[in-house]
Amino acid sequence: MSVYPEYMQESIRRVEETRPARLGTNYPRLPLAEQEELLRRYHPDYKPEGKRPLRVGASFGELVPHEVADLLEAYPLVDPTRIDLSQVDYDVDVLVIGGGGAGTVAAIWAHYAGIPADRILIVTKLRHGDSNSIMAQGGIQAATKPHDSPAIHFLDVMGGGHFTNDPKLVRALVEDAPFIIRWHEELGVMYDKEPDGTMLTIHGGGTSKKRMHSCKDYTGLEIMRVLRDEARNLGIPVLEFHPAVELLTDEHGQVAGAVVWSLETEEYKVVRAKATVLATGGWGRLHIQGFPTTNHYGATADGLVLAYRVGAKLRDLDAVQYHPTGAAFPEQIVGLLITEKVRGLGAQPVNALGELFVHPLEPRDVESAAFIRECLPPEKGGRGLGVVTPTGMMGVWLDTPMVDMLHGKGTFQRALSSVYRMYIRFGIDPTKEPILVYPTLHYQNGGVVIDEWGWTGIPGLYAAGEVEGGVHGKNRLMGNSLLDYNVFGRRAGMAAAAWAKTARVGRLTLRHVERFVEELRRAGIPESRRAPLLLPDYRGQKTLARVIDLL
């Protein structure tokens, strides 16, 4: 018996009716001008009321979402004058903040570049590996096939980002890509292969060549767990449940480590480091414009806050990536990621009438805008052809049964086992019934400005992974985030190691925080605003209203 209510089943019957005619055809890809029009009218980023210009800091005047401005224009969690910097708890060459993909790769390559394992320290907010990296499903891009080239990959990345990317960073991304896949193969990552060893590659949104390498639909999990295992073999120390709450500088303005805080014992610890790599990931848990998110629990933009206080510049933070296919039904999984690989394997998005309304593999922002146009009611400029769930979520159908029809029975379960498992748990068989999807907050396109070696421009501070910006411009393509954290994690790790070999750290200070506080006061920012956020608070309102701190 279907778990879909009767009115949704009726819509599913229409999807089934149009399916035979749709199987051999597809919606044409939109010309650039039509893509731009769709984005302008329907993408959440194009709503001016969602953003405001920053009133303080190195990127003064830049537009960012209110949710992000509230954190960047905020006072420290602790009064900097109350922290005793005379007692150093950890003294290392390279400090890596963040234990996801970028941080782990940076630590490994700092070690390969000559820093002894015990002179490196990874600090992380949750457990080592708990990150968006581990949740990536679809794949990783690299031009490894003879008919593809780094230059074509370069064009795809630039076009996907609407030519707002930093070309130097894009070049580094595509030039290192084959090497990274090869490194993974040597480390034992189980990429999907033909019997002769040829790697299976498919299209992703916005790719012109099939260059998406995958490990079933657990690509992120497989790569992350192998990297973590390698870091453990190398003996790199990890301090878990210790988010960084401030960066440290010395009297010359060089970044010199961080103040970390134990989520469990609530004590702070001082980490002195010659070089610091910021690898704190993105911002999904800020729920920008009220969207649900695919992101892990700790994705709260802490790294942006820390870097901004020390004077780093930010870019492209006006561009939020909404993944077109977040789960919209059932309620338990709303917002969770349905990998683009489902569309890569032929599943089409169709409306409540069973009509195909967009090519399944437009760049993510264009695809999302098309879904929103389909769902919005006519009085709000949309077509009103979405399906509304019993809890009020909107969505369009992703016609998942097409995957097995196109590629043979058993393909879905084999190639998309995590999606299959997630729906089966809640009583929906995606090989028999379509699934309902709607855009969900997925990725921080922009971030801290870096050069091609991950250097932020502040002596001693490097950044890698989702926290940095410029690689993807204003829109990232599928499969380039796993690549990004590997390419720039490696580069930042090597650059940090090189810097650490000659750097001298002076007296530790938090003067930069004090100066930032003065700037906040001058700008009249309300004192109640605090950052970094560290974790979102999902406690029930009824309980929160009565909480008092007694123990």
Add this chain to the structure above:
Amino acid sequence: MNQVGVETKTEMVTVFIMGQAYQVPAGLTILKALEYAGFRLTRGVGCRGGFCGACATVYRLPGDYRLYADLACQTTVKDGMYLALLPSTPAERKRYDLKRVKPSGETLLALYPELARCVACNTCTKACPQKLEVMDAVQAALRGDIAKVAELTFDCLSCGLCTLRCPAEIPHYHVWQLARRLYGAYLAPKAEHLRRRVAEMEAGKFRAELDRLMGLSKEELKELYKAREIEPE
């Protein structure tokens, strides 16, 4: 969603969190029910999407003797459910150098001799939230069939529930990680096209083309982008 007053309209169920009764809306996952009840979690929570294994948990149902194991972020609460928090799974992991180990059953047994203590009780399989054939993987490991272990455990989230329940005290997920890397590095066929491409890159084959692209204006890049040949699906 959780505003005061809304509860009266939503169907509520009673769950027992470490012995204490709480009323929570029906249809929440165990993770969201804990938060609704007022717990602010740092342990036992991670990706919230069924990938990281941090929220492994055990529960009981009224009138049922069984101890169930599952992921808190992927399991819906039921009326009368008895819930516990599992902060972590203690299990020793052995360090090794991938370049110095052989892809054989001896390697697995040398690092994890407790594998041989398996009594084939199948408790591990019953505890697996991913519904993997965990015991079959132990048996494959004992036979030295690394490829089979890798295949059977590919979807493992390292949540540790099998390890907590195992009477032979096998740290399954560490063994699986080792086996998968042995398979990927030694037994899986090598990608020849990848080896060739890396060699081409090192020889500088694509450098001039990229140099040229770097020198183009945005408008020129747009023209090239529009003219790309799209590989058929």
